[in-house]
Amino acid sequence: MKPRRSILRLVIVRGAIVLAACVTAAPALLAQSEKAAPAPPALDGAASDGAATKPDTQRSWTLHAREVHTSTGTVLENAAVVVVDGKITAITPGLVAPRDAVAVHAVTAGFVDAGARIHDGFASVEQADEIQPQRSVAITLDPFDVRWKRLASSGVTTAFIAPPERDVIGGFGVALKTQGAPSVAARTLAGQSFVTGVIGNSPSSGNSPAFGTPSSIYNRRPTTRMGVEWEWRRAFFDAYAATRFPEREFAGAEILREVLAGEHTLYVTAWTTADIRTAIFLKEEFQREGFGEVSLVLEAAAEAWKEPKLLERSGASVILPPFPRQGRGTDQSLMPLETPKLLADLGVLFALSAHDGRDPNERLAFQAGLAMRGGLTREQALVAVTLAPARILGVEGRVGSIEVGKDADLVLWNGAPFAATSGIVGVLVDGVPVASLPATAAQAAEAKEAKEAKEAKEAKEAPKTTSAAK
Amino acid sequence: MNLFSICTVTRRSVVSRRAVTRLGHAALAAGLVAVAAAPAMAQVDKVAIKAGKVITLAGDPIEDGVIVIEGGRITAIGKAADVQVPWDARVIDQPTLTAFPGFVEALSSSGMDRPNESLDVAPFLNVRDSLDPVNFYFEESLRNGILTINVQQGNDTVIAAQGMVVLPKGMMVEEMVVKPASGLKMSAQPRNGKSRATQAQALRSAFTGLRTYLEEMVQRKRDGDDLDRREALAQGRTLEGVEAKGKAMQGAAWKVDGLELVPRGEVEDKQEPLLRVVEGRLHVWFYCGTPADVHTALAVAKENGFLGTMTLVLGSECWKAADTIKESGLSAVLDSSLIHIERDPVTNEEIETFVPSVYAKHGIRFALSSTSDANRSLWYQAATCVAHGMARDEALARVTTIPAEMLGLGDRVGKLAPGMDGNVVLLSGDPLDMTTRVEHVVLRGKLAYDRSTDVRVKLLQDGTQPMGTSADEPEAGESTPEANKSETDKPESNKPESNKSGVTEKKAGGK
């Protein structure tokens, strides 16, 4: 009997302490919820109200948000996220914002855009030949390109860049951080290796038949979508045939054999149903030769939702393009608003993408919002721009969610993520702010007090005249 | 009022019941004809909208509210308990929806067969002649809850046609009219082929042309020449009445000696709209594409005395002239690109400016306008302003009450209050929410849009092709190679994990 009573006493005493703590913390928490509303900085990164932090090479921070969306299925309330030297070291919910913490409404993991198109245009794809598996887009990228900052400011912290859609098989793509050292190699993330290619019209545009036109390297096949498929088939067949007939070896054949063996994933841009079917049929055709398992990622696969059985059979992952105007995009591909939801219901691993995000209204956060408009839950939309693309790219060990040990790639919001009324107020890449960060809790409190004091003073001094309405 | 609406609205009509019981079919036919022909004399249409939430923009939102519309105007609005619904009103009961006043498009150049003429100066034209009621733009506006649209010509002009404010529904232009003469469009931005100098010169010469014309008229009158009178009569213009005397031409910015000798009706159609502009009786919508254009516009307006009846229409770069605009005291309509991007010529960096913040900081009164993109309509423009720090009420006002006031319709649209037009949008959620849809639209007391019957929206939403438009696609698997290894051979690394949330349960607090 005695032990039980003491335990009971223990529980009561401890419970009382906790209750007392809650009671004393509650007003602070409530006050916190009013104070932690910093003025969002102007889009050009300029400080607003003098309370924003100047960008520097500081890589350790404490952040506090009313909602921390981890991308792993949980939303932590009033949580502090501690970043040390560019890595997440602690996530603690149920706290009042520490005074030196950058206080915002919500934090999500940095976005991963697996179909970003920030490259050097024609200089990024070797067009002397349609089949160039040995090329790599990494060396063609410009780490000083100002568009990286645009991408990073929109919340995209990791991007996968493939060679532009001009070659049938353009070569290796690369996954890299959108900010960091001025060197592509330093920013590159080691993940799955992807050999990229296109099924559709784009590689054939610009080619012309050899007769009747001035001679150039573009006098060649393919000139139609049919020719593009033929090139695919021929390239893989020759690569396979070269194992028996060495004279048929060509530059890049070894890499295609590695694709057949499953060492590299095939990343195919295929907008329409016809192209998606072709991609999957080709995969199955060459898989049957007993080489191995070809793994497939379909990019810009706007009409993937129309082929559920094929998707399931092939195990392909899907990267969706940005939502088109009025439902129809490239090659008249139909991508209704519910496309992401349809794919989610099928159980397909898919991601959203904003391509080059040049139009400020079409960036990845907006795509996620549109996906919600099409029926995805906020959690699903978040996963589609963070953890799912990280999984597709094979970099989920480092990015894609807010978990201890992962890179400090974080997006800070002044409202619920992806709402039309929410704006991104700060982005961290490896713990380094892209532009300025919002105010800390202490600074926000001071600014608020100063403002209130000023208003009170003005109210006392000036006669009450209603100023002209804006 | 048209036959179509009569047939669809089923209500207990006192007239039809009496007709059936007393007078029989003939009388019923006569009664229906009477109702059709003289709606003012027959029973007034009554509608009561019950919504889970009513956002009036004239006060606090009302939970479980009711809006009563009679004869196309709101007669009562309030909590269900406080408002008496007429027994013969048609009730639209939507407890899950939110009622909202329609959005007001301050300026739009869509909906016509082409936005501009090839003529530089054409104030004698009117958009009523080019407006196309079945244009896709109006269908889209209705779908997005935009119920009041100021249709003006586009920016590629010097002086363009007169515009009008319309509803987005109707088979003929006359049915759509809300306000017939909402102003004249002008542009300070050089149109194709013109330089800044020649554009300004074209603007000025239109007005000097007017002055010369009036002076010549005066001279002819002094010479006793009645050419103008004969021409006016031949063209059927009115020469009698108050307007006919020169009195209407008082208050012109620049005086023309002896103008009182000329009856107003003798001024020809080509010059008359400009004369009204100079008198301040016709509003001007002046487009400026660059900050320098603002100065041109203000100069032309000051010289010709219509600064007080003018609204600026601003391209995204014009935020740089915010000081000048503030000094002038003018209001502005912003074009749809709220984020202005420019490149620093030395560092090549991109600089983005959120334009509405600049104007708000300067205290300039402005309204927002939208593109015709469904996903980025007026609700999105307002929501974007909130995302950049504008207060919610202020953002909502900029797409409702403020443009309504700019159009001179502040007592008719933009808010839900007794006396206003019976235009109500029923939304599935908060107006600024990404997932909200327009479910129903009531225009002047008539149900004008029902999302459940909107075939086109269904295509955009879930890809359902309208019946009869899609070819039957072969079942996947019919003419395709067989899959014989799909289930068993997938290595673990390729196993697709779905995007369903809740894949892993991670408790808070780290490891």
Place this chain on the structure above:
Amino acid sequence: MINSLLLLSLAAWTGIPGPAGVTGAELLSTSGAGLPSSSGAETRATAVGLRVGRLHVGDGTVLENAVVVVQGTKVLSVSAADGGPLPKDTVIIELEGELSPGLVALRDYATMRGENVDATRNVMPTADLAWAFDPDHRDTQALIAAGITTAILAAPGTELVGGLAPAVDPGSGAIVKRGALLCVGAGARALAFNRFPTSTSGQYDELERLFTTSTGAAGQVFQRAKQRTLPVLLDVTDRADVLRAAAFAKRHGLAGALIGAMKWGDVIEAVKDAGLSVVIGPIWVGGEGEEAARQAVRVARAGIRIGFAVDTPENHPALLRASAARCVRAGLEPAAALRALTSDAAAIAGVAGQTGKIAPGLEADLVLWSGPPTELTSRVLRVWSDGQIVHDAATAGSQQ
């Protein structure tokens, strides 16, 4: 005979009309320009001492009241006012102004009659651009009048491997060194739309292949480059190109210089790490020019050797010295700027043993300026090339 020759040479140096109304300057200048220096009168030439108020040696040293003794085509000695005795029979010429070594332009297309580019092949490692040099070309006079006495005649960066660029002397028409630099297009200019390579990935894959697997005469060229006996001139356009080119040079152990970029800011470390020099392109007036000048100063201050090039006739040769002068305005020390125009540039081109300084044993390539050479207000008064006057502003037409 000898006396008259003496008189003529005296006349030549001073411009006084000699006997028979022919000015010595005319006589010697016409015989001086255009002839290769290898064929010259082998009779023991007179030693001429040029005394000048200021003499810039070219390595940063400045001598006051100096005398430089020229004999034949070379400089015999250089001494300051209280320097040692001069050889007997030295004819002293007094000059007003400042003397500097002749300028070295590190890339030039002058005199090549547009024949430095092959329209059908963009890889020509063994091509000797000296064959395209035309000493009688009218471009020569403009070069000389700008004080340029050594020019590297290179292929533009549009060629993947443009060939072997010689260092030539436009004044004497001599080829100072055949195959001084190997021209490599390592930047975006080498990409074309209608032939391989169209992309940077193809470009670098091909360069890698050329440098590692070439055989025969071409292979030898690349071998020499990797052994650092043949410096490489790498054409680049922006900082990304610089990073790639520097990494490539480091990987293959190449020596040489980067040319063609305007911005060097964040990539200076990479350039230093690869041990490359930098050739500064033409710097015009205006904001962009000032920015380019500032960037050049940063490069120089980081300890990287710099030189200048203006790609005549695309730009006027006078822009060479003007570019250096604008760098001085942006903060570069005048001595460093002059070094970049002379001795450092000669070192980059691998002809430091022949020209670039006023020093005993080097070719007598001299320029007389009306003031400090790196001031825009000074102009060229006289130019000597291999000991001969090739330009005299007093008698020349409206050049400069």
